[in-house]
Every structure is written in C-alpha cells, then in structure tokens.
Amino acid sequence: MSMPPVSDRVMNLCHFLTLNARRLPDAPALIHGDATTSWSQMQARVGALAHALIHDYQVAKGDRILVQSANCLQMFETMFACWRAGAIWVPANFRMSPSEIAWLAQSSGARVMFCGAEFDAHASACAEFVEFVIPIGASPRGADHDALIARHMGQNPSEAAVARDDPAWFFYTSGTTGRPKAAVLTHGQLAFVITNHLCDLMPGTTEVDASLVVAPLSHGAGIHQLTQVARGVPTILPAGDRFDPAQIWALVEKYRVTNMFTVPTIVKLLVEDASVDHFDHTSLRYVIYAGAPMYRADQIRALNKLGPVLVQYFGLGEVTGNITVLPPAHHSVDDAAMRIGTCGLTRTGMQVQVQDAQGEELPAGQTGEIAVIGPAVFAGYHDNPQANAKSFRNGWFLTGDLGHMDEQGFLYLTGRESDMYISGGSNIYPREIEEKLLTHPDLAEVIVLGAPDPVWGETGLAVCVARAGRDPDPKAVLAWLAPHIARYKLPKRLLIWDALPKSAYGKITRKMIRQALIERGEWPDATAKAG
Structure with missing residues (x-):
C-alpha cells in the first residue's frame, strides 16, 4: 500500500524563544552580572540581529556563521539569530588559538564571523576565509553586534522554514586525536535531544527553575541552555571569564539555582573549595556532569557536600549527549547501594549495544565498542566522507569508547580504545x-x-x-x-x-x-x- 507524500517540515528551533516572549514576556531570560534581559527583550534583539544578517550581509538559508566569543548575552543571541535566518550556527570554544579558529573558519566554509573584540588576533587569522567579521563589543572593525541591533530594532523577520534534516549547528569535536571535525546537528534531531534531556536528565523543569552556566556555551553547556530555553528557564552567567568557585556558590544562593551542567573536573573543584560551606546550595536539584565518568572518590565527596543531586550522562557531541543517564536515585555514597563505575541506562528513545569488531552484539559482561542508534545521532561530519565511513557500521554510530553492559542493561565504560x-x-x-x-x-x-x-x-x-x-x-x-x-x-x-x-x-x-x-x-x- 503506497503512502501519500508526507512533509518533513519541522519547527525552527528559534521558535522556543518566540513562545517564551509570548508567554513570559517580562520574565528573565538571561542574567549576566548586574544586567537582566527579559524574554521579550531577547526576542526583539534576536529579530533585529537576524534582519541585519539577512539585509546587511545577505545571509541565506544554509550559510555558516562562525562565533568566537566568551559566554555573554550577545554570544547566546547569535544562536537564535542564525536559526531565524535559516543559517547554521558554528560556535568555537573561545579558548582555542587563532590558528585553531582559522581551521574552523576554513573547514566550515563560514561566510560571516561574530568575534569578541578582545579576540582581534582570531579575527585576523580568519580574515582570508570569511567575507565579514562582526565584532561583539566596541572595535575599529566597524559596526558591532549591539550597533546592528540598534539600527534594525523593530524588525523581526519570519522564522525560516526548515526540514528535519536541515543543519542547525556545526558542533566541533575536541580534536584530541587530530583536527576537530564538524558534527552536523539538525533542527529535527536537536528537537529530540531537547525533549530527551528534559525527560531523562531534569524531569519537572519549568520556568520557576534557574540554571547556572559553568562551561563554554559553544558545546555541551550550549545544548543544556537551549534545553532551558525550551522550558522558559532563566540562564545565569558568572561575571568575568575566570573560574571562581566562591562566585559560583554565591550565584547559586542568590538566584536559588536549581540546575547546572558541568564536567567532573569542575564539580571536583567546586565541592573541594572552602566556599561550598559558606553559601546555601539547597535549591540545587540537578548537578549534571558529562564528558567523562566521575572518579568514585570525587563522587562520594560531591554527594556528601551537595546531597542526592548528581546526574551523569554519557554521550559524545555526535550523539549530542544522548547515550546513557545515571539519575540521582542511582548515585549513593554507600558502595553496596551503588553500581560503582556505571554511566547508567540507555536514554529514552535510543538503542545502545556493545559490539565486537564484526558488529555483532556481545553478551553481558564482555568488553567491546559502544555503538548507538536513534533520533539523537547526528547527520554525519561536514565535508568528511572518510570520517563518516569510519564512524558508521550497519547504521550504528561507533563511539570509539570501550565498555560492557551488565545483565540489567547498565553500561560501564572501560575507556577509549586509543x-x-x-x-x-x-x-x-x-x-x-x-x-x-x-x-x-x-x-x-x-x-x-x-x-x-x-x-x-x-x-x-x-x-x-x-x-x-x-x-x-x-x-x-x-x-x-x-x-x-x-x-x-x-x-x-x-x-x-x-x-x-x-x-x-x-x-x-x-x-x-x-x-x-x-x-x-x-x-x-x-x-x-x-x-
């Protein structure tokens, strides 16, 4: 029986911002130092910026826009302005060197670059690869991000029509074994990721929550904050670019922060700093860590300091974090009450296997390569057929991580094959x-x-x-x-x-x-x- 053609049109991810501006116009969207931006203000600013991209820089659907910036309101706004214009957001980790950023500009094919004024050497390194550089902050390079918004304020172009597989984000891998590769994240795939994060990592999240950023928005923290936007949760950015545990804990107390995303190294530094005992952090419900399993000694220390709030997930950028989850109920300071070393159970809607070299599923307890299929798997690496061929087998994405499963389906990481x-x-x-x-x-x-x-x-x-x-x-x-x-x-x-x-x-x-x-x-x- 033949089926009639079905549209693959999906919601443009920038629509989350539109919904919040309608429902929660005066509620805080982003707090950075003493400055608070409401959802309606952010929506107006993003609309003006998208209009500038389209009319001043001729940005069209599918164009790539590189962003080199420390965490700030303007950096976050570029995400939604890109999507409103139908462009692809290409954020860089701002700690990379000028030559590393030049590689991202060249490999992504970016036409436009937003660049923090303090990173002029990065802008110079990218000049031969991009057509336009838009400063974030006052710069002799010309009209900056805020000036463009002021010039186009009141304009709010329609949200670009997008399909499920239209790229939204080039998520660059860390490149620990070579040049970084651009994992292509799409509008439809990210919509699943956001839904899954809310389901598995932080159930019950609403606009009464508050989220603190303690990592660059260019990568996992950006995915986490996009998830907060989907629920109208305000995002709090620490002032300055230096990691300061006392400032983090002070913000947790001041804004009654309920969730934050970070990596085990940062959790360790936060709970070992004396300031953890000087501020009230009882508002925390979910301290989500990823990027690596937490060592048992650090896990126990964090649980003793913070209570049952730890959430671990395992997932590469290519699967946008969606492989396993270990929620608070499966964390314990008691060794006898916890599966020590596990990174949790398979995420909702995903399928995980431990496979041998031929792609056959291994029985419980046997070590092999972790492979995954499901709607969170990326659309492949941009312009890199060799990497795509190496990373997929029989439709499964091969993570390069080794591990084993127990009889109940809990996954244990042994390490990278390398x-x-x-x-x-x-x-x-x-x-x-x-x-x-x-x-x-x-x-x-x-x-x-x-x-x-x-x-x-x-x-x-x-x-x-x-x-x-x-x-x-x-x-x-x-x-x-x-x-x-x-x-x-x-x-x-x-x-x-x-x-x-x-x-x-x-x-x-x-x-x-x-x-x-x-x-x-x-x-x-x-x-x-x-x-």
Whole structure:
C-alpha cells in the first residue's frame, strides 16, 4: 500500500524563544552580572540581529556563521539569530588559538564571523576565509553586534522554514586525536535531544527553575541552555571569564539555582573549595556532569557536600549527549547501594549495544565498542566522507569508547580504545588504575598512559597531582598501590606534577600529557635497549 507524500517540515528551533516572549514576556531570560534581559527583550534583539544578517550581509538559508566569543548575552543571541535566518550556527570554544579558529573558519566554509573584540588576533587569522567579521563589543572593525541591533530594532523577520534534516549547528569535536571535525546537528534531531534531556536528565523543569552556566556555551553547556530555553528557564552567567568557585556558590544562593551542567573536573573543584560551606546550595536539584565518568572518590565527596543531586550522562557531541543517564536515585555514597563505575541506562528513545569488531552484539559482561542508534545521532561530519565511513557500521554510530553492559542493561565504560595499552601481551585499561590511585589520601588528580618499554612493549606511566599541603613520595605511592591491583597492571613509574595541562574543553587528555612528558624529557625512548 503506497503512502501519500508526507512533509518533513519541522519547527525552527528559534521558535522556543518566540513562545517564551509570548508567554513570559517580562520574565528573565538571561542574567549576566548586574544586567537582566527579559524574554521579550531577547526576542526583539534576536529579530533585529537576524534582519541585519539577512539585509546587511545577505545571509541565506544554509550559510555558516562562525562565533568566537566568551559566554555573554550577545554570544547566546547569535544562536537564535542564525536559526531565524535559516543559517547554521558554528560556535568555537573561545579558548582555542587563532590558528585553531582559522581551521574552523576554513573547514566550515563560514561566510560571516561574530568575534569578541578582545579576540582581534582570531579575527585576523580568519580574515582570508570569511567575507565579514562582526565584532561583539566596541572595535575599529566597524559596526558591532549591539550597533546592528540598534539600527534594525523593530524588525523581526519570519522564522525560516526548515526540514528535519536541515543543519542547525556545526558542533566541533575536541580534536584530541587530530583536527576537530564538524558534527552536523539538525533542527529535527536537536528537537529530540531537547525533549530527551528534559525527560531523562531534569524531569519537572519549568520556568520557576534557574540554571547556572559553568562551561563554554559553544558545546555541551550550549545544548543544556537551549534545553532551558525550551522550558522558559532563566540562564545565569558568572561575571568575568575566570573560574571562581566562591562566585559560583554565591550565584547559586542568590538566584536559588536549581540546575547546572558541568564536567567532573569542575564539580571536583567546586565541592573541594572552602566556599561550598559558606553559601546555601539547597535549591540545587540537578548537578549534571558529562564528558567523562566521575572518579568514585570525587563522587562520594560531591554527594556528601551537595546531597542526592548528581546526574551523569554519557554521550559524545555526535550523539549530542544522548547515550546513557545515571539519575540521582542511582548515585549513593554507600558502595553496596551503588553500581560503582556505571554511566547508567540507555536514554529514552535510543538503542545502545556493545559490539565486537564484526558488529555483532556481545553478551553481558564482555568488553567491546559502544555503538548507538536513534533520533539523537547526528547527520554525519561536514565535508568528511572518510570520517563518516569510519564512524558508521550497519547504521550504528561507533563511539570509539570501550565498555560492557551488565545483565540489567547498565553500561560501564572501560575507556577509549586509543587509551588501552598492551603490556607483555595483556590489555590494560588506564581507568581502572586511575580509580585506585585516586583513593590515595594524598592525590588530587591522576592520569595513566602506556609508555614504551624495551622488555614489555609498554608499561604504565602515572602522572599525579598532590592534594594541597601534601608531598607524597612516588615510590611510596606505588608501594601502596601494589596490593590493590594485579602486578602486571602496576605502573612502572609515577611522577608528581604541580598541575596537569587541560584542553580548551576543560578535559585532561592523554595526548596533552604525552606531549608535556616529551617536552620535559620524561617520555621513555622507544628505541632504548633493555639493560
């Protein structure tokens, strides 16, 4: 039986803002320092900016617009103005270097660039790849974002018609194993992601909630804040671009913040800072962390400080965070009451498998690659057929993460396939060793890499940061660790550093640690002969 043709037209994501401006015109949309912008004000500003893009810069449907900006009202507004005009939002992590941003400009094919006035070197680096640079803030480059809005205020072009698979956002991967790739997120796919986030991560969210941003809006925090817009929740941005735990906790108390999205490293810093005990944070219902599982020692500390508010999700940018969820009810300080090490259950509407190298599903308990299908999976990488071919098999998106499931469907991450090393013929996953080391009372941060060894092929090299006021002896730490893990997994060397380098995304990456070891002359010579 043949079916009549069905339209694939979907809601333009900017319509969330339109709905809030109608229903909650005077309610706060965004609070930044002493400035509050209401939903109706933001709608008017976004409409004027979209009109400027269309009429002053001839932006058409499908054009890419690059954004290099620290978190601010203007940066958030570019998202909705792009979509109202039918353009594709291409936000960059503002901590990237000018040459890295130039790569994004070139690879995305962006025509227009919004650039914070303090990032003039980034604008210069992109000048040969984009037609127009629009400053955010006063700049000699010409009319800035706010001046354009003032000139076009009162104009509010119709929302561009979009289909489910029309690109809305180029979500650049962190590029820890090479150049960043643009994962194409579409209007229809993101509508599912938003609905899923509200269902699985923060059920019951309404306009009476309040959300605090503690990460760049260019990536996971931007997805989270878009979810808040869908429910009319005000977003609070800390003033300044320096991470200040005391300021964060003061804002939580002042605005009765109910949810925030962050990464395990930031949660750790927030709950270990003395200021956590000086402010009222009982309003928090959901502290959502992603990007990596939280080490057990850090999990217990956060639960003891904040109560049962932790929500973990596992999901890459390519699946926009939608693989698993571990809600508050499945977090506990009691080891016996918690599945330690799990990243949770499959997200609503998604399907997750642990597969072998041939794409066959593995039984419970066996380690393989995590694969996923469902409406949250992205539309592929922009202009990168090789990466697309490598990342999909039989319709499944291959995450590159290794793990296993238990009989009840809880997923456990073993690590990235690229993290694993082989010592004397045995596969070793660093995370297991890191978890054990972090229970040492003198250690604050830990990372383990497989380093060249003339006898075993590779052996573990642990790089650690001590807790404040502690001065652990590396040999004593290894002696302490020895009874806790199999002998063949014991790192051969352990180093104590003052700090670990972190990526622009706030992550500790093995690539960066390896490079730092090389620069310090502490990386073993792969050609050295056994003594």
